Amino acid sequence: MSLKNKNLVSTQDWKKEELDQVLDLAIKLKKKPFNKNLANKTLFMVFFNPSLRTRSSFETAMNQSGGHAVNLAIGQGMWKLEHQEGTVMNGECAEHIKDAAKVLSRYGNAIGVRCFPELKNWKKEKNDSIIKGFAKHASTPVINMESTLYHPCQALADIMTVKEHLGKTKKKKFVLAWCYHPKALPTAVPNSAALIASRYGMDTTIACPKEFELDPSIIKSVKENCKLNGSKMEIVNDMDKALKGADIVYAKSWGSINYYGNWDEEKILRNKLKDWKITKQKMQLTNNAKFMHCLPVRRNVVVDDAVIDSKNSLVYDEAENRLHVQKALLNSIMR
Template identity: 55%
Template sequence: MFNVKNKNFINTQDWSKEELDYVLTLAEDMKRNGWRKTVEGKTLAMLFFNPSLRTRTSFEVAMYQLGGHAITLQPGKDAWGIEIKEGVKMDGDAEEHIKEATNVLSRFCDAIAVRSFPKFQNWDEDKRDSTLATICKWSSKPVINMETIRHPCQELALMMAIRSHFNNRQEKKKFLLTWTYHPKPLNMAVANSAAMISTRYGMNLTILCPKGYDLDKTFIDIASKNAVAYGGKVTVTDDIRLAYSGADFVYAKSWGSLEYYGRWDEEKKIRDGQKHFIVDSDKMKLTNNAFFSHCLPLRRNIKATDEVVDSKNSLIYEEAENRLHTERALLSAILGNNG
């Protein structure tokens, strides 16, 4: 019998399929039948280096419902600014080093959750995920990734929605991850995660993106290995009609170009010419009556039209609600007295 108690949740690839199934099944059961106060007396410290609506709210509510308590800290705002790099002379704005902050929080709390986006200057540095890695290094308590260069909590919410609407028979279904326009370059975390979790559950992944917007090879390779292991396949294309044709699930997300990473003024000229990647009704008509979803927040009539977002096949609110169900299950599994 596997045991995930006190296990870090950094990357779904670090968890076995059986462990992920356990959390998803527990989430589905809690949604149907309710839950017990399995983390009574436990405290979760949440470090938000970046803004949040759904992540902060869902974790705070989940801890409260399970009988625990969540503390939200925003370094540089309501908590001291934190230095991440080791061996540096701290003569800048940061008042506290991550080593001290993490060690102290580990003594106060039962787990630490972290949201820290890339700096969008150098991808070789950003892909190291240094903030999260350093906190994991110094924490004596389990660490949960609330989005860095991956978003494993969003993966759980997405897969819970997929399992529900395909009656847990999502294998071989065509999952379209489509790039969409956004006026700003965005984090690739959700796209990276969608590629990993869809293939982990045997879906046929198609990634639609303009030239120059391919995901990092690391995540394509992971998705490809998942596909081999779980019976799916991976296709990357810039052909809109081909990508949408026969799709069973359309997942929209915008992300910045790795080719122009850190050179965003140059990248913007390319991105501004790709507004036709918007998810609209004409494209959805090419699908197999596909479901549509997005992690939110979503810019209406930029990423997807009102007609698509508000359609009966749109699962945006269900996926968002699933953040609460899956995080409640995750916290119960990691911290629960009977999890």
């Protein structure tokens, strides 16, 4: 089916068959990486935040398809963008997202947007108004390169990697394991990981301390995904218990939604949880699980070198698959 002009804000917005179609194409492109399908086409990448993999893999994906990516970094050679509609713009923003989206739509053929949360006000930020604003106003397809709530390209690379290494996803045990990290990180990656694993019929376990449960709206969707696909969903506040029988250990740290914006207070709590780390001992509790992480990762804080550098680690395949799924996505929605 044609995916032309579709936005990708969250994998949840797409039908399973549409996601499958992108993943199938990604596998083909992994074997035959170069084409001229996107000749004369331009992808604008609007980065409100830093990037290594996303920037490098999107830019390379465009080039390997004969097209071109333009890297626009907000606040570095670009002013701030207003995203509230109807507002009187007498503050620090010099341009409205509406105008930026409409103008870029005149120049190019797709817009990627990376817009992390400000980590101040969850209720407000969970509206994800920047990515939604671009999706609303652009006349080209818009790709979420990680917003407050979602990181769908990471999720596609993750599930592609799981399929490659486990053969199938149904009834395999996927453990999303919260880990200690010195900073309170956003929840887009764990949200998207749990959503895609459950969408593909994996038994989805979220291992995290009680205060670090993900937003209820995400959990609701994960549960629905599991129900639709005949798999199980559980939240376990004990890492050792959670890891038992795991086929995939997907490590990730994130900040507590309950303490959102009160990070000093959250830190006191977080600092007591330094043993939430993936070690060789933890991995021995699993079903010879594969280790996954989206990167960047703080080695020997989130995960020990002995695990991430082991044979069971999929982190580089996972990172590489970003290139392939994004190229498949661009080849699907841009023409």
